[in-house]
Amino acid sequence: MPMGEVKVIGAATSLFSARVEWALKLKGVAYEYIEEDLRNKSPLLLKYNPIHKKVPVLVHDGEPVSESLVILEYIDETWKENPLLPEEPYERALARFWAKFSDEKCVFGAWGACRAEGEEKEKAIESAHESLAYLEKQIEGKKFFGGEQIGFLDLVVGWMPLWLGVMEEAGGMKLLEAEKFPFLHEWAQNFIEIPLIKECMPPREKLANYFQASLSYLRSLATNKP
Ligand SMILES: N[C@@H](CCC(=O)N[C@@H](CS)C(=O)NCC(=O)O)C(=O)O
Structure with a gap:
């Protein structure tokens, strides 16, 4: 299939x-x-x-597609080589379920824990740990969520090796401890070593400054509330 004109509107700091x-x-x-x-x-x-x-928005021959999970499926259906989703319908359903879970519970759980302060922080960390424990079970015994090769769910969980570390640093907490989540931890190391993935990661320092600035801004809003 011809590729057509493909554009991505994105932000370097966006997972x-x-x-x-x-x-x-x-x-x-x-x-x-x-x-x-x-x-x-x-x-x-x-x-x-x-x-x-x-962001992101994918624009294919002038037609926009938004929402990253929808975009991933569009990409997978449009360009067939290196399939992202598994072939079998039930396995596809599971990959979609865990992708949604990861975005709704793990990304926002981690960001919530990063932002929270005082007593709320402990609760937020505990809740993020609970969500990560579910993902830990999914990766146990596998190299990648997709099996031997990376697939849909690996790309979706792919924020962890870099973004999660930056959130941990900005929020002064640790979520993905190797002792607590050995399989996820190993997966993160395998994932980030893939050249294609590594080459397309924002510089850590830029990301760290961005998260630190976002956090300071949000806290200043909370402090200045009437
Ligand atoms: N559910 C969306 C989330 C996208 C998202 O939150 N993008 C952020 C950047 S990380 C954004 O564009 N924020 C701008 C805003 O909220 O005004 C997706 O999966 O694409």
Whole structure:
């Protein structure tokens, strides 16, 4: 299938954008990357994602697709080489379930724990640990969530090796301890060593500054509440 014109509107600090770029690279699809300034959103982003006004957006031959999990499925259905989702319907359903779980419970759980302070922090850390424990069970005994090769769920959980560490640092906590989550920990090391993944990660320092600044901003809002 001809590739057509493929553009990604993303943000270098966005874990949701990274997974879309990884998927395109895995498929060997050439694309133009457009960096969005999320503090001053472009007319292009507002035109292509008027509802959520968020990155990433994939624009294929002028047609926009938004929401990273939807984009991953679109990429998988459009370019067949290196399939991302498993073949078997039940396995596909499971991969989708855990992807949704990871975004809803683990990403937001980790961010919640990063932001929380005082007593709330302990509760938030405990709740993030509970969610990570479910993912730990999913990866136990496997090299990748996709089996021997990385697949859909690996890309979705792919924020952990870098973004989670940065959130831990910014929030002054540890969530993915090797002793507590040995399988996830090993998976994270295997994942980040894949050249294609490694090459398309934002610099750690840039990400750390971004999270630190976001956290300070949110805390200043809370302090200045009337
Ligand atoms: N569920 C969305 C989440 C995307 C998202 O939250 N993007 C953030 C950047 S990490 C964004 O664009 N935020 C801008 C805003 O909220 O105004 C997806 O999977 O694509």
